[in-house]
Amino acid sequence: MQLTAADLAAADDPTKLAILESMLLAVFADGQVHSDEIRVFNRLAEALPWGMDKEVLTALIHGAQERMKALTNPTAISDFVIGIALRVPSQGLRQKILYTMAVLAAADGSMHSFEKNLLGLVAVAFNLTSDTVRSLKDALAAAAAKPA
Numbered sequence: 001m002q003l004t005a006a007d008l009a010a011a012d013d014p015t016k017l018a019i020l021e022s023m024l025l026a027v028f029a030d031g032q033v034h035s036d037e038i039r040v041f042n043r044l045a046e047a048l049p050w051g052m053d054k055e056v057l058t059a060l061i062h063g064a065q066e067r068m069k070a071l072t073n074p075t076a077i078s079d080f081v082i083g084i085a086l087r088v089p090s091q092g093l094r095q096k097i098l099y100t101m102a103v104l105a106a107a108d109g110s111m112h113s114f115e116k117n118l119l120g121l122v123a124v125a126f127n128l129t130s131d132t133v134r135s136l137k138d139a140l141a142a143a144a145a146k147p148a
Contacts, residue, residue, distance in 0.1 A: 018087035026101035
């Protein structure tokens with residue numbers, strides 16, 4: 001269920017940015033950025049071949065962080081998520097993005113209600129079925145049960 005190098009290799013630049021924004025959205029979702037979330041974000045982001053210089057990627061991350069700060073109401077968040085969905089046409093990639101977002105949201109050891117609501121919103125915007133969401137939850141539970 002995790003994002004892979006092949007996923008990014010097949011993605012165009014707008015899709016790559018949507019992936020990056022979705023990952024950061026999960027980190028910022030509960031309004032508190034925890035060091036564990038940043039650590040997991042960095043590990044995941046560094047493992048993926050974005051196809052750009054590190055300086056460009058850093059600039060994109062900073063730009064996305066600034067956009068996160070502007071998401072101060074439910075309408076803005078919903079519009080942002082819909083914008084991400086429009087740039088990710090593949091259902092398989094959408095599933096991997098939602099899975100990655102859930103991994104990031106849970107990285108601090110808890111899942112705040114706002115994080116759960118955000119993941120639900122993403123599932124709806126991505127047009128994922130309840131069976132698909134259930135299988136993603138099962139995959140997350142299985143991954144969490146594995147010893148570190």
